[in-house]
Structure formats: C-alpha cells, structure tokens
Amino acid sequence: MILSEVTGTPLEEVDRAVPHGHRWMQAYMVKPRSDMLRHIRRVEAAGYKAIVLTIDEVALRRITYSNFEYPASFDYVNVPRPVIGGSVGDVENQIDTVTWDDVDWLKNVTRLPIILKGILTPEDAELAVRHGVDGVYVSNHGGRTLDGTTATINALWDVVRAVKGRCEIYLDGGIRNGRDVYTALALGAQAVFIGRPAIYGLATNGSQGVQDVLDILTNELESTMALTGVTRVCDISPSYVVKQSYYENQFPSNRFSAKFFG
Numbered sequence: 733m734i735l736s737e738v739t740g741t742p743l744e745e746v747d748r749a750v751p752h753g754h755r756w757m758q759a760y761m762v763k764p765r766s767d768m769l770r771h772i773r774r775v776e777a778a779g780y781k782a783i784v785l786t787i788d789e790v791a792l793r794r795i796t797y798s799n800f801e802y803p804a805s806f807d808y809v810n811v812p813r814p815v816i817g818g819s820v821g822d823v824e825n826q827i828d829t830v831t832w833d834d835v836d837w838l839k840n841v842t843r844l845p846i847i848l849k850g851i852l853t854p855e856d857a858e859l860a861v862r863h864g865v866d867g868v869y870v871s872n873h874g875g876r877t878l879d880g881t882t883a884t885i886n887a888l889w890d891v892v893r894a895v896k897g898r899c900e901i902y903l904d905g906g907i908r909n910g911r912d913v914y915t916a917l918a919l920g921a922q923a924v925f926i927g928r929p930a931i932y933g934l935a936t937n938g939s940q941g942v943q944d945v946l947d948i949l950t951n952e953l954e955s956t957m958a959l960t961g962v963t964r965v966c967d968i969s970p971s972y973v974v975k976q977s978y979y980e981n982q983f984p985s986n987r988f989s990a991k992f993f994g
C-alpha cells in the first residue's frame with residue numbers, strides 16, 4: 733500500500749494499524765529541502781519501506797474539470813510543511829517543481845528506495861534509470877491533473893523497452909478489472925496499483941468494501957489466467973496480448989464491405 737501524504741491520519745498511526753503490511757509513502761517535493769528532509773526522516777522512523785515521489789503534479793497547475801474538495805474539517809497531518817489556511821489549494825500550493833537535481837538529492841539523503849510516480853515516456857524512464865531510481869511508476873495521476881494525457885496502458889510498453897530490466901516498473905490508472913491487471917503484467921509491469929476502485933469500495937462498505945474490491949480483482953485475474961492457460965503470474969507474457977491495431981491490420985474495414993455489401 734502507498735500512503736498519500738495528503739491523508740488525514742498520521743502516517744505513524746497507519747503504520748501501527750498494519751505493522752506487517754508492505755507500506756510505501758507517497759511524497760511531493762517541497763522546498764526548502766530542510767522541510768523535505770525532516771519529512772523523510774519521519775517517514776523512515778515510521779518504518780515505511782520506500783518513498784514514492786510524485787512528479788506529475790506541481791503547485792496548483794491542474795487542467796481538469798473535477799470539483800474535488802476535501803471536507804472543511806480535514807487535517808493535513810502528513811505534509812512536510814505546516815499548512816496555512818486549510819483548503820486543498822493551500823496544500824497543493826506548497827508542492828514545488830521537481831527537477832532531476834531533486835531526485836539526486838533525495839537518493840543521497842535516504843537509503844529508502846526511490847520510486848518516481850508519473851512517468852509516461854521512454855525518455856523520462858531512461859533519465860530516471862540514469863539518476864539511479866529504484867522504480868519507475870507509470871501514472872497519469874488518474875487523469876486528474878491534465879486532460880488528454882495518454883492512457884497509462886498505452887505508455888507502458890515503450891517505458892518497459894526503455895528500462896530494459898534495470899529497475900522495477902509499476903502502473904496505475906484505469907485498472908478496473910482483473911483483465912486490466914493481466915494486460916499490464918503482460919506488457920511488463922511488476923505490479924499495478926488502484927486509486928478510485930479502492931475509494932469506491934470504501935465509500936460503499938468501509939474496509940470490507942475495499943477488501944471486496946481486492947477480492948474481485950484477484951478472482952478476475954485468476955480467471956483471466958485460467959482462460960489463457962497460465963498458471964503462474966510470472967508466466968504472463970507479452971505474447972498474450974495484442975494492440976487494437978493488430979486486428980485493424982488483419983481485417984481492413986473495406987474488406988468487410990467488399991465481401992458483404994459489395
């Protein structure tokens with residue numbers, strides 16, 4: 733599980749609730765670096781196993797059409813700098829532009845693995861590897877920051893080919909059933925994450941609802957594996973999926989019209 737830093741429960745409390753869970757901490761870059769460093773030390777002390785640095789959102793630069801608001805009573809207990817004000821805008825205003833220099837700095841100040849969340853191109857994936865990151869996380873923030881960004885599943889293959897096994901690759905965005913999980917694993921992701929499906933489960937039936945969502949995805953993944961003759965996750969390979977263009981090349985649309993209506 734990756735804990736967002738924009739959450740209302742102190743990260744230490746989350747740690748205590750799931751002492752044996754596999755927990756990573758999401759972070760945004762803030763300046764001055766002394767504030768960021770204090771935050772990193774807090775994350776380390778709480779026993780989180782990796783830092784997921786989100787790079788696809790910078791200070792209040794959003795071009796989407798969601799009217800998302802946190803409740804007025806929301807307390808920003810996990811952000812690196814004290815919050816002035818109290819709206820989501822006040823917090824996002826504190827997120828600074830992140831540079832490769834920041835990534836190098838982060839790598840130097842902590843032994844925790846650094847994963848870059850928000851990579852969508854092979855060029856950035858190559859740069860991320862060169863800057864020594866431990867994981868490349870293909871994400872478009874759930875399409876919530878910039879309308880029109882590519883679907884992550886379409887970006888994945890080029891990123892996988894650029895990384896060439898030099899670090900792990902993860903993906904989120906639009907995972908809605910077990911077959912989506914299967915497709916991402918087939919194209920080279922080591923793991924996928926979900927955002928909204930977990931929230932929908934939570935809103936519907938609390939923690940049991942989240943568990944149900946995970947169970948449904950697992951069952952569907954297993955069914956997809958069974959129906960494609962795969963018994964181990966590590967055996968899901970690119971040969972099990974084709975792009976839509978494969979069918980377009982096989983059956984050009986004018987061939988149908990010639991045969992049936994010609």
Ligand SMILES: Cc1cc2nc3c(=O)[nH]c(=O)nc-3n(C[C@H](O)[C@H](O)[C@H](O)COP(=O)(O)O)c2cc1C
Nearest residue numbers: 736738758786871873874904905906907926927928
């Ligand atoms: C309500 C909401 C809040 C989010 N907050 C953060 C955040 O604080 N940090 C972050 O890196 N991503 C955040 N995201 C993006 C998710 O981490 C994730 O990339 C995205 O939801 C995946 O797409 P999906 O919802 O289609 O699964 C948020 C998404 C939602 C829906």
